Amino acid sequence: MTTLLRACRRPAIAATYTNTYLRASTPNGSHDRRLASTEAAAAAATVQLSNASGLVGFWQTLSNSTPVAYMQDALIQIHDYSGLPWWSSIVLSTFLFRGVVTLPLTIYQHKITARIERLALEMPAIVEELKREAAMAKQKFKWSDKQTTAVYRRSIKKQWQRLIVRDNCHPMKTIIVLWGQIPLWIFQSVALRNLVYMLPDPTTLQAQITATEMTIGGFGWIPNLTVVDNSYILPVALGLLNLSIIELQSMSRTRPPTRLQKISTNVFRGLSLVMVPVACTVPSALCVYWVASSSFGLAQNMLLLFPEVRRAVGIPKTQTELSQPYDQIWLKIQQRVGLAEQTPPADKPAAK
Numbered sequence: 001m002t003t004l005l006r007a008c009r010r011p012a013i014a015a016t017y018t019n020t021y022l023r024a025s026t027p028n029g030s031h032d033r034r035l036a037s038t039e040a041a042a043a044a045a046t047v048q049l050s051n052a053s054g055l056v057g058f059w060q061t062l063s064n065s066t067p068v069a070y071m072q073d074a075l076i077q078i079h080d081y082s083g084l085p086w087w088s089s090i091v092l093s094t095f096l097f098r099g100v101v102t103l104p105l106t107i108y109q110h111k112i113t114a115r116i117e118r119l120a121l122e123m124p125a126i127v128e129e130l131k132r133e134a135a136m137a138k139q140k141f142k143w144s145d146k147q148t149t150a151v152y153r154r155s156i157k158k159q160w161q162r163l164i165v166r167d168n169c170h171p172m173k174t175i176i177v178l179w180g181q182i183p184l185w186i187f188q189s190v191a192l193r194n195l196v197y198m199l200p201d202p203t204t205l206q207a208q209i210t211a212t213e214m215t216i217g218g219f220g221w222i223p224n225l226t227v228v229d230n231s232y233i234l235p236v237a238l239g240l241l242n243l244s245i246i247e248l249q250s251m252s253r254t255r256p257p258t259r260l261q262k263i264s265t266n267v268f269r270g271l272s273l274v275m276v277p278v279a280c281t282v283p284s285a286l287c288v289y290w291v292a293s294s295s296f297g298l299a300q301n302m303l304l305l306f307p308e309v310r311r312a313v314g315i316p317k318t319q320t321e322l323s324q325p326y327d328q329i330w331l332k333i334q335q336r337v338g339l340a341e342q343t344p345p346a347d348k349p350a351a352k
Helices: 002-009 019-025 027-050 055-063 066-082 086-100 102-141 145-167 171-196 205-215 233-251 259-279 284-303 307-312 325-337
Strands: none
Touching: 055 171, 066 086, 066 171, 066 205, 086 102, 086 171, 086 284, 102 145, 102 171, 102 284, 171 205, 171 284, 233 259, 233 284, 233 325, 259 284
16 A cells, blocks of 8 residues: 555656546545545644634744745655655654754864863963053053953953954854754654645645555554654653753763853753643654654764764864763762762863
């Protein structure tokens, strides 16, 4: 059945299949019943969208956007050429897109962060030199304390900007991953939602075939990817994976977190918990994607903790880099659950 559906998706064949021909050539009217079922599902999806009030315009615009259309086509092509069931092709496409888009950006972000940390080591000597120059200028030009302080601060800012330009590591680049990861997550999520609900045009044969394939393209306890996961296994797994990523990033810091870091960590913890009930209300195809994406993110973060891997991808060595990341993170986990002393020796920074 899957082979036949894929063949019908080809433009040359699909163009010759009309509803009249299929009704006449299918015994016992079985196609009529399947077509009626898909049309009913399309009508239900349309009613569901029309009841969304103010969100209809937003979702329609996003659903009909060009990036989502390209993503839908890419997902279908990966499914057809790989020959995998839909749940496997969703996982494969997730790893492929994240490996091509977010992994290089993450490596680049780590490089920028390491460069900024190295620049911070150069600043104390520069600051001392500027203090001496400011004191000499104050005596020579008879500046007031306010004038001297203003000139001193401008000089520090200018020197810091000079170092940033020299090493090409503007601090805004430390959030470059978000510029790629958030649009990718949104476009692939909406594209999968479109495939499930046969959007943007439920009357096309391709949309109906894809939706039918998804009803039999699941696995284990979720054979139908168009329905929610009533076992809540995937939603709970999503929440645990997202929390693991946040805690891994928190425990990999060797310096006390700043107030901003504490706030952002707590915000992301809250968002991870909020995603669990959200995942309980969406089709399983979306849950499979979200779990696969979070799994990739966790594996990526764990891999980039290794000093050997960081050197292999060109990330400079820094003082805050963990020399034995897994051992030190495991020690922090034991400390949190009370299996180790609350004041263990400080993490040894990697050698310069």
